[in-house]
Amino acid sequence: MTLSRPLPAGPGTAPGPGPGPDPDAGPPLVSVRGLRIATTGGTPLVHGVDLDLVAGATVGIVGESGSGKTLTAMAVAGLLPRGVAVTGGRIAVDGRDVTVRSPAERRALLRDTFGVVFQNPAVSLNPRLTIGRQLREALPDADRRSRARAWRRSLELLEHVGVPRAAQRLRAYPHELSGGLNQRVVIATAIARDPRVLVADEATTALDVSVQQQVLDLLDRLRDELRLGVLLVSHDIGVIADRAGQVVVMQDGAVVERGGTGAVLDRPREGYTRRLLAAVPRLDVPSPAGPPADAPVLLAGRGLVRDFPVAGRRGTRLRAVDHVDITLRAGQALGVVGESGSGKTTLARILVGIDPGHGGTLTAFGGPVTGRVPARRRLLRRVQYVFQDPYAALDPRQTVAESIAEPIELAGTRDQRDRVPGRVAELLDDVQLARDLGGRRPHELSGGQRQRVVIARALALEPDVLIADEPVSALDLSVQAGVLDLLARLRAERDLTYLVISHDLAVVRGLCTDVLVLHDGVEIEQGPTDDVFTAPAAGYTRRLLDAVPGRSRQGSPPELHPAIPRKDNP
Amino acid sequence: MTAVLSPSGPPGPPAGAPPDPVRPARPRWPLSARYVLSRLLNAVLAVWAVLTIVFFAMHLTGNPASLLLPIDASEEEITRLTAALGFADPLPEQYLRFLGQVLTGEFPDSIRYGGDPVALVLERLPATLLLGTWGMIIGASLGLAAGAVAVFGRNRRLRRVPVSVLTALEAVPSFFLGIVLIAVFGIVLSVLPLRGAGTPAHLVLPALVIGLALAAPVARVFRTSLQEGTGAEHVRLAEAKGIGRARVVLRHIVVNALAPVLNVLGVQAGVVLGGAVVTEAVFGWPGVGQLATSAIDSRDFPVVLACVALIAIGFVLVNLLVDLAAAILDPRGGRR
Amino acid sequence: MSALAVTPRRRAGRTGSLVAGVFLGAVVLAVVFAGVLFPGGYDAQDLTRRLAEPTWFGPLPLGTDELGRDMLARVLYGGRPALGISAVAAVLATVLGTAAALGATLGGRPWDGLIGRVADVQLAVPTILIALVVLSFSGSGTIPLIGVLTVGSWVLTFRILRAQLATVVALPYIEAARLAGAQGPTLLRRHVLPAAAPLLVVALTLNFSTALVLESSLGYLGLGIAPPRPDWGQIVASGQAQLAGAWWISLVPGAFLVATVVSIQIVGDRIADLLTLPGSQDGTR
Amino acid sequence: GAVTSGTSTGAEEDSSLVIGISRKLTSIDPAQGGSIDGDATLARAIYSGLTYYDPELELRGELAESWTQDDDTHWTFVLRDGVTWSDGSPFTAEQVVWNFQRFLDPESTLGNAAATRAIISGVTAPDEGTVVIETNGPFIDLPDRLAHFFLVNPDFVQAHPDELVALGTGPYVLESVDLENGAVLTRNPGYFGEAPEWERVEYRVLETEAARVQAAQAEEIDVAIQYEPTSLELFAGSDVYDTGNQWSSWNNTLRINENVAPLDDVRVRQALNYAIDKEALIRDVVGADVEPLAGQVLSAPYDRINPDLAAYPYDPERARQLLAEAGHADGVTIELGLSTGSYVAQDPVSQAIARQLGEVGITVEITNQSFPNWVERTRSAEDAPALYYIGYTAGYRAPAERLRIYISGNGQSHYAEPDAVYDDLVTQVTAATTPEQQQELVNRATAHYREQAHAVFLWPQPLTYVVRKDLEWTPRPEHWLVPQEFRSRS
């Protein structure tokens, strides 16, 4: 099997749900039986996994973090990290058991059989070497030896995985390419030896949705063209649903459910699978209704601009926010969406007064907001902020109570200051944390608990407006729902006005009354959430929506996808 | 970073576009001219500042005239010599004159030796370079070896030993280490000369003293970056490529871990040069450090300034080279 | 690569650091109370007992020198300038380095550039050379020595702290504190300095040990505390000629010096460990 | 180590001698002066003077064959015939004249210029083989004075300014020099005198006590001087080296800054002299075979001393009494300034002195400074320490020169008032026309100086040395270490 076969011209469009096991495929390429993995210290990590991979088909593994997905996949490819080892079971490639072979033989066999794609393209490539040199390393010996042949082959590979201006890219260093391009390079490396199986561990998790879609499309295309068996590992059920024909659901190192993707996801037998599905925010739920059009304007920005100097290129500046107009009315929940780097965070920072911006005007509660940062913050005291990463947003040396009390002590009214302990207790109640957690420090809390602390702190000064930057993206899927639920409830209870930033459209759909789409710092469109999501006006918005994984499953019978409890749910 | 790919999907090779030139990749020059220039400017500034500080430190505290005359010389003789040497002029005037001389490369003549102080220093330079280079070689080899053993050693307990030993030795001030080495190898065992220069045997102890001061930080940094490297994802990818273990270790772990080591060597160049002053004193090594100390002793201002300038230039140059090498090893730095 | 990786870390474990702490405490106490222990002073000569070998546990435990002076008395008195000057210089250097790091971090680009450049210049000339120039002209009094040692040590503190503060200041929780209304001194006191505290301790002890090494090196070169007052480096130098006959004159004070340097570092590391929160992610460790 | 191969193999051709000197060299130009145990020692091997002292301290002609005093102020020196410079060019009377003219030039900044001008007013060469020197006044010590006046080649010096090269008429030729570390000389085949034994001579700078001791321990040297007395004990039983600790022509005193109260009071200065037990210190600390200075800054046999004077006796009672008379019964505190490592045994001596002075109520604070700073301080009337430990020597025997160091105007003399009596006597000593007259004046000057107690008289500085047992050598009181005076015992 070589690339010399004619390649289909042009980009492949996203295929529908992956094909099921191909009846002609014959015996499985890779067959895993009763795979057990344990640390060298003896702690069992994976207990008895069975798995079959056939040529031209994708098998997905899903499961919570820590369920053993990565270990299983790496064990199959013979790439377990130091400190863990296969302790039982059988891994057969083409019917030959690799576990009983000598290490050298096994390595040779595995090397020719598997190509591997890791999660984070930013660190998957050696920063010290050019793309060309790293690709050349991956080539079969015959190609690698001759410089000219290696060069030609590398070029072919890069072009095959859709890297434009490949010749130039061969001389580039990884840090000079975008994440998507780097991941394509990694994939090119993976297929360089004409493997028969591609193992992709969270291969797109670190990428933007639109890029994610392209990379997954590429994997699908390669699978079909090269008749690869693909083992796709993801915690994102949406991705698996779109791409895998067969799915294996893992929990705590064991397989809890398996079967055709459609069957398993449509009719999950296990509670665990159901819970996984339930935790996925959905794009097809109705959004909360917005306030009346004459609701008072709390926060308004006109023509907001923010430039950043570009590191290393003096004179050139990057316009992160480019003349954005934004209006936040009382009772509104405005979602800001866009790809990574589109300027969402920067915009939020201007609105909360921590970044003065480079142009435009900001008004809050009817008055202009001007001056340096401290002055702005005084004017914007009733606007508070919820950070993306709750761990980094809390001083590790302060107890929970101290963190929550800090804004009151520093900026509270005399009244508020007089009864700090009481306020802290109330706030802990509000965010549904036990009061005795007040004495703990952040590292003694779970991610969800930490984010609740951050929210409590933001509420300490009884703000009118809460700006939340990716409030759940750092959290495990299973706890995201709880925090979103809390945000929705608080909004209803306290008449809060929200500005919610998220790259996850589903989060916005469930939580926001209105939505603003940003692209490269420029506003693309703005309007009520339902309108934008059902009838996007801009092509960009449409593409963004299309790229969301799991679209193939949206619109399935609602009873199998119980909606996440929302604000109507106390 | 916004997606480089257009949202419409991966553009394959444009149909009919001229093929990319089929020419193998050549290594790229990793440093921008601007970067090198700004480093050079920094270097010049540093040297100027150093010279200025030392110039004033010296001139504010005395002049060499009274040392040049017999011990019972009279007041007016001293005054006359002071004037003749140009030390009677106002300090700013002396300073400007001095700067002018430095710019034209003509330091004022050495008071004690008479000749061009730069030539004097350059004469001593080979000895110091010899010592420094061997010190660096010994330090780097010991450090790299200990760092590597700490990471790749088989015996978990024993592999920590070399780094610990080096770290323990690091706490020993070089003058004392020198004395202990002299006591052990020179006096008790009588296998090496106690002091002086001339034969390779003379070089062993002083180079060892300098090397041992360097080895520990090198070992620690190398160990840390090797440890980071062994767990790095790109190493796992390299392993997945199926290239041999040795090659992965060398190319993707070891060489990657060298950039921080180089930085340490650059920072420690100061230690080497400063250590040279002490080490040369302990071992009577005829290098720049010794010249500087004796010039200070005899208030031979031009020679002191030339020594200091050369040491500063040496340090700055070493760091420039280190930067350059480190930038080649890690293309992410150095381009700014 | 953090500046800290370059610096020695001495993890000695619980017992090790206890031993180091006890040793350091004992040395400091003995040095402070040298006057009580040896009311005769450091230069009580007795030519009848010249060059007596150490008895270790008997009278004259560390022997005598060529003038029959009790080496233990000299070592303890000699610790006074060595430890005293180094400690003062270490504190000054830490304060100066911290102030510079704070200035560079909070003062904006021009300050950062200026202070960074000063530090670069400072690094370009070996401290020992500057010390030689200054001390040989100013004479080796306590004040010039402290000055020189301070100047020689602050850059390390500055560099370690500058890197650390840059990380800390960029952390979201600092931003969060700003949003909560903290600014200037409040911010420093509540969030920035606590985060830098373990490093400050490391820097302080590191400065202490480097200052001690430098101080004794200068003493060795004859630019430290002038005789007749004893000082560790100076005693080592004075005994070097007798190495073959009376090795203890040189080697015992030197061993004290080394043991003290190591103990300081171990104790500093231990304190820093105790100050570091488990699982803290702000780059302190 | 085995550097004296000459003695072991008997092959004279490659015999060499390694000499340890205790100071860095400062210059290779004899006109710059330089100390006898450093630069001048080297000069003595490379250059010649008109006169020189033989090891028995007899004054003899070197480049001068003979000399006569024509009248009070005119001397005729007859030059040796057939002398050449080591490059083969002839040595001439004109060259001798030039050597003096360089100092007589009023613009000259050469180190010894002032001292030379003070004595000599003009030099002429009436013919090829004769030089006539005219002195300012009568100066009967001129031939002695010239024993430390080395002659250089004018053309060579002018052709090589500021270079570390030398051309002389002496027994050795400079091969290479490194001011910090030493020099290498080789035998001058064209030397006019008796050829020295050593083909090659290496001077090694051993500045610190440790360096000197280690060099001897490693047996890398044949001879070195300026050991601390305690270090000599290390070689007491050595098979290789003899050691010595003996009288030298350097005289140690504590000079006094009389601007510092209460040292302006002669009683206090005398008290200092009475309070110090010089004999005990010599016995216990110095360990040398010397006598205390006899109440004068001269010591026999090098100098013509005043035979009537005796050292201040050790009499603490008298010292206390004098102090009380001066109004300081309750004690005074004064500084004693040392220059680090300059004089043998100065540290233990100073500490012992401090203790002895303490017993009579004078508290002494010892300070140490590097030599340059110390020199500068001792030259300043305001800054000079109250007492400073110092040793003076000369390379020739001229009482006027020895006494002149202490006259009022001199750099390191700090008297409250100029001592006109002493200054005048010294002027007269200088101009004495006969040895008898000179002796009489010396006696008066020294008696006056002792009475005034302008200094604390100690003892001749010990000359300490180690020398290979197989070498024959008469140690020179001036500290000369000239290779031509070493012979192997065979």
Ligand SMILES: Nc1ncnc2c1ncn2[C@@H]1O[C@H](COP(=O)(O)OP(=O)(O)OP(=O)(O)O)[C@@H](O)[C@H]1O
């Ligand atoms: N090298 C290792 N040594 C010890 N334990 C390990 C190692 N690697 C993983 N584990 C443990 O094995 C379990 C499964 O890990 P694995 O990485 O397979 O999870 P995962 O399903 O891929 O999770 P995630 O979605 O977070 O990547 C986890 O509890 C993990 O802590």
Ligand SMILES: Nc1ncnc2c1ncn2[C@@H]1O[C@H](COP(=O)(O)OP(=O)(O)OP(=O)(O)O)[C@@H](O)[C@H]1O
């Ligand atoms: N402090 C800064 N210095 C320089 N450039 C910056 C800075 N902050 C942001 N940028 C740039 O501004 C652009 C917008 O950044 P911003 O963080 O607002 O994007 P975002 O939409 O929040 O992205 P993400 O989803 O990744 O958080 C990006 O290109 C980013 O690189």
Ligand SMILES: [Mg+2]
């Ligand atoms: Mg994983």
Ligand SMILES: [Mg+2]
């Ligand atoms: Mg963002």
